[in-house]
Amino acid sequence: MKSKKQKKIKKLEIKKYLDIEKEDSYDELTYERNNLNQIKNGEGKEYDSHGNLIFKGQYLNDERQNGKIYEYDNLNNLIFEGDYSNRKIWNGKNYDKSGNLLSEIKDGNGIVREFYSDGYLKNEKVYINGVLKKVKEYIGKNELIFEGEYLNGMRYKGNGKEYDQEGRIIFEGEYLNGIRWKGKIKSYSKMFEDPNIILFEGECDNGKINGEGVEYYYNGDIKFVGEYLNGERWNGKYSFSSFNCDINIAEIKEGKEMGNLLIYHDNGNKFIGEYKQFPEKRKGKEFDQRGKLLFEGEYNFNKPTNGHIIQYNDKGEIIFEGEIFNGNKNGKGKEYNKGKIIFEGEYINGKRKKKKK
Numbered sequence: 001m002k003s004k005k006q007k008k009i010k011k012l013e014i015k016k017y018l019d020i021e022k023e024d025s026y027d028e029l030t031y032e033r034n035n036l037n038q039i040k041n042g043e044g045k046e047y048d049s050h051g052n053l054i055f056k057g058q059y060l061n062d063e064r065q066n067g068k069i070y071e072y073d074n075l076n077n078l079i080f081e082g083d084y085s086n087r088k089i090w091n092g093k094n095y096d097k098s099g100n101l102l103s104e105i106k107d108g109n110g111i112v113r114e115f116y117s118d119g120y121l122k123n124e125k126v127y128i129n130g131v132l133k134k135v136k137e138y139i140g141k142n143e144l145i146f147e148g149e150y151l152n153g154m155r156y157k158g159n160g161k162e163y164d165q166e167g168r169i170i171f172e173g174e175y176l177n178g179i180r181w182k183g184k185i186k187s188y189s190k191m192f193e194d195p196n197i198i199l200f201e202g203e204c205d206n207g208k209i210n211g212e213g214v215e216y217y218y219n220g221d222i223k224f225v226g227e228y229l230n231g232e233r234w235n236g237k238y239s240f241s242s243f244n245c246d247i248n249i250a251e252i253k254e255g256k257e258m259g260n261l262l263i264y265h266d267n268g269n270k271f272i273g274e275y276k277q278f279p280e281k282r283k284g285k286e287f288d289q290r291g292k293l294l295f296e297g298e299y300n301f302n303k304p305t306n307g308h309i310i311q312y313n314d315k316g317e318i319i320f321e322g323e324i325f326n327g328n329k330n331g332k333g334k335e336y337n338k339g340k341i342i343f344e345g346e347y348i349n350g351k352r353k354k355k356k357k
Contacts, residue, residue, distance in 0.1 A: 052076060063087065073097065075117055088130025143167060148175060164188065166195065171204075179207045189218060202228065226252065250275065269294065283307070290316065303327060322347065 040059040048054050053076055057069035064084060071080040075097065082092015082105060094103045094112045097119075103111050108130030114122045121142050126134040137146040144167070148160020156175035164170050166188075173183010182205045189197035197220065202213020208231040215223040215238075226236010232255055239249045245266040251259030251274075261282055263271040273284010286295040286304075297307010305327050311320040322333020329347035336342065346353040 048074065050074070057084065073114065073117075079114055080112055085130065089127055089132075090130050140165065173204070176207065180204055181207050185209070194218075206230075224252075229255065288312070292316075297324070300327075 040062045042059060044057070044059050045053055046055040052074045053072050054074075055069070055071055058065045058067040064087060066084045066086070069080075069082055069084055069089070069092070070078060073079050077097040078095055078099070079097075080092055080094050083090050085091075085108075088108060089105060090108050092105045092110075092112075093101055094105070094110075096102055096113075096115060097117070102113050105112065105127055108127060110127055112125045112127065114125075116122050120140065121138045123138065124136040125132055132150045134149055135146070136144060139145050143163070143165060145163045145165075146156070146160060148156065149158025151157040156178045158175060159173070160171075160175055161169055162171040162180075168186070168188065170187060171180050171183055171185050174181045184202070185204050186201040187199050189195055189199055197218055198216055199218075200213065200215050202209060203211030205211060209228045210230065211228060212226070213228050214225045217223050222239060224233055224236055224238035226238075227234045233252050234255050235253060237249055237251050237260075239247065241247060247264040249262040250257060251261065253259045258276050259274060261271070261273055261275045261284065265271070268289035270287045271282075271284055272287075273282055275282035281298075281300065283298040284296070285293060288294055292312070293310055294312075295304045295307060295309045297309070298305045304324060306325050307323070309320070309322065309324050310318060313319050317339060318336050320329075320333060320335050322329060323331030325331065328350035330349065331346060333347050334341050334344045343352060345355070
């Protein structure tokens with residue numbers, strides 16, 4: 001008679017990530033053993049997180065050993081039976097859920113197919129010399145979502161393609177330890193109204209977005225175009241709307257928002273210049289809808305601060321031209337009325353400097 005303690009130990013949860021030979025799952029694994037040691041030895045069974053039997057075979061020091069093996073789907077249907085040799089799948093037969101023979105592995109070479117409960121293909125595994133090398137994975141009604149290489153039983157290690165549910169390629173390149181490592185990425189909107197909107201397309205390297213890329217808004221307008229470094233915008237141009245509906249096209253240099261700046265104001269005016277800190281510090285030229293120069297100089301929080309300013313009335317007639325400092329008229333300037341100069345002289349803090357008598 002086994003004690004309650006022995007019965008409790010008989011089914012022990014071992015939290016670990018499964019390699020592809022155990023299942024295409026990363027759920028917790030329950031292992032049933034015939035001894036009380038913490039290390040798997042002898043005949044054993046593996047279960048998924050829902051308690052479904054997925055594997056039965058021989059173990060030694062926590063590793064699958066030579067001998068008979070049996071693999072099951074989540075409905076407990078036998079999908080593969082065969083032999084391990086030198087810790088590799090060497091010979092065996094692959095079945096569908098009805099027990100019909102699908103394929104065989106001989107001398108370590110062959111294909112194993114697994115299906116969902118509704119009969120659609122789940123994956124197709126290619127073994128060479130007993131080692132899993134290539135896999136195709138599917139969802140839905142045989143919709144391909146991944147095809148690529150496996151190395152040392154590690155999923156997504158090697159070259160491959162990844163697809164979304166619409167059958168579009170969202171990554172093509174190299175995988176490492178399950179991560180998109182180097183290649184080309186494309187992502188689409190998840191919105192039901194228009195799932196065809198591209199949100200990003202570009203390059204990745206070392207597991208992060210590195211290299212050239214383009215970001216888009218949901219309306220299709222470009223958000224950023226340029227170069228990325230370690231997942232961050234590094235060099236390029238990006239566009240954004242201000243709270244006052246201005247359209248800004250700014251430059252990023254070495255990860256910092258600085259460089260050339262173009263602003264299309266909601267009232268039709270345009271700014272061309274450069275900035276070091278937007279919107280606090282920028283300098284350049286401001287033009288009205290007719291292309292007339294309004295201001296040339298420095299801005300602080302979108303207000304002309306230091307420089308040369310030209311002001312017009314609603315009829316487009318010039319009314320003032322001169323210098324400003326700290327936002328006020330300071331220095332030389334001219335005032336106009338219907339095109340004629342009515343004052344020419346100096347200003348101090350926005351007021352005309354009185355001439356000495």
